[in-house]
Amino acid sequence: MDIQLKKGVLELCVLKLLEKRDWYGYELVSEISKTIVIAEGTIYPLLRRVKEDGYVTTYLKESTEGPPRKYYNLTSKGKEVCKQFEREWVDFAVRVNNFIKLGDMNE
Amino acid sequence: MNKEVFLENLKRDLKNIPEQDIVEILQDYAEHISIGLKNGRDEAEIIKSLGDPADIARQINADYHIKKAENKTSTINIFRAIYASAGMGFLNLLFILPLFVMLLLLLFLLYVIPFLLIMGSNMVLIACVASILVPDFFAGISGFVLSLPELIAVFFTNLGFASLGYLFLIGAYHITAFLYGHVLRYLKFNMSILKNKEESI
Numbered sequence: 001m002d003i004q005l006k007k008g009v010l011e012l013c014v015l016k017l018l019e020k021r022d023w024y025g026y027e028l029v030s031e032i033s034k035t036i037v038i039a040e041g042t043i044y045p046l047l048r049r050v051k052e053d054g055y056v057t058t059y060l061k062e063s064t065e066g067p068p069r070k071y072y073n074l075t076s077k078g079k080e081v082c083k084q085f086e087r088e089w090v091d092f093a094v095r096v097n098n099f100i101k102l103g104d105m106n107e
Numbered sequence: 108m109n110k111e112v113f114l115e116n117l118k119r120d121l122k123n124i125p126e127q128d129i130v131e132i133l134q135d136y137a138e139h140i141s142i143g144l145k146n147g148r149d150e151a152e153i154i155k156s157l158g159d160p161a162d163i164a165r166q167i168n169a170d171y172h173i174k175k176a177e178n179k180t181s182t183i184n185i186f187r188a189i190y191a192s193a194g195m196g197f198l199n200l201l202f203i204l205p206l207f208v209m210l211l212l213l214l215f216l217l218y219v220i221p222f223l224l225i226m227g228s229n230m231v232l233i234a235c236v237a238s239i240l241v242p243d244f245f246a247g248i249s250g251f252v253l254s255l256p257e258l259i260a261v262f263f264t265n266l267g268f269a270s271l272g273y274l275f276l277i278g279a280y281h282i283t284a285f286l287y288g289h290v291l292r293y294l295k296f297n298m299s300i301l302k303n304k305e306e307s308i
Contacts (some may be wrong), residue, residue: 025135026142039158044135045166052174067138068143 010036010046012089015074015082018056024069047072055081110140113154120164123187124171132167165191171241173294185287188294210286217282221275228268235262 008034013032017023024045028038050056055078060068074082108116114133121129136157143153157163172191189207218289253261 024138024142026139029139033156039156039162040139041136041157041160041163042166044132044139045163045170047135048132048167049170052170066141069142070135070138 009089010038010043011050012082012085014043014046014050015055015078015085018072018074019079019082022071022072022073024061026069029071050078054078108154109150110137110154113157113160115139117160117164120161120168122164122168122191124167128171162238173291176291185290188291207289210290213286214283217279218276221272221279224272224275225269228265228272230263231261232269235259235265 007061010032013036014028017028017031025044028047031042032043047056051058051072054075055074056074058070058072061071062068076093115134117136118129118133121132124132139157140150140153144150168192169188172188176185176188189203238253238258239255
């Protein structure tokens with residue numbers, strides 16, 4: 001589960017953002033790279049993956065400037081998965097924090 | 108590197124991906140770059156922060172072929188998935204290669220042994236029948252002179268061997284199906300380790 005969890009962190013961040021509203025790729029990438037240091041190009045394969053898995057759907061929307069943008073919309077399946085990931089992540093983080101605290105007390 | 112070179116390199120490194128998907132992938136990156144330019148960013152800087160197109164292509168290739176192997180069971184697909192995973196890095200080849208060799212050896216033994224067993228015993232069966240019909244046929248080809256009861260004993264023993272061969276083949280089929288699922292899981296496990304590295308979380 002833990003390896004899945006680590007791999008899922010980036011996925012969780014993307015799904016979490018999509019929970020609030022629909023985003024287009026560029027927005028998602030800039031928002032996430034504010035917090036997590038990544039090669040920005042790796043978000044797009046992840047977006048393709050979650051689309052393949054049926055967690056998101058996409059649609060094109062005209063923009064006032066430039067070409068139409070591809071927006072990502074979270075499906076109900078995606079919402080469920082997002083909640084589950086979030087629980088797993090919080091649980092994992094609590095365990096790790098407890099572990100660190102325990103280590104500090106033993107010093 | 109400018110936009111054109113980035114997209115060209117990405118396209119060049121996408122292996123065995125359907126044309127429709129390649130068009131979509133390139134559109135995603137073209138959109139990203141043009142929005143970045145609209146926001147006043149420098150083209151070279153946008154490309155640099157996207158990362159190496161070869162890395163992106165490797166990730167897409169591996170995702171695509173593993174997904175495909177999951178959806179459709181075929182030997183070509185699983186070899187493509189192994190190949191794509193191996194493409195993720197030379198170090199990873201060290202994990203993949205023993206698996207690949209083991210898999211091939213196992214498949215070889217699983218199918219070749221029962222095949223030989225069936226072929227061999229069938230030839231003896233034919234020889235037995237032939238020597239009942241044509242006296243001294245068996246002695247002619249093998250040098251052994253066998254009486255009729257001995258011939259019948261050899262016949263039924265080899266009938267047993269042949270049946271055993273067929274049973275092994277059925278077993279081999281089930282073992283292959285089982286292996287297929289586990290190889291996929293192994294590849295995904297490999298991928299998850301590599302992805303953690305590549306996304307530098």
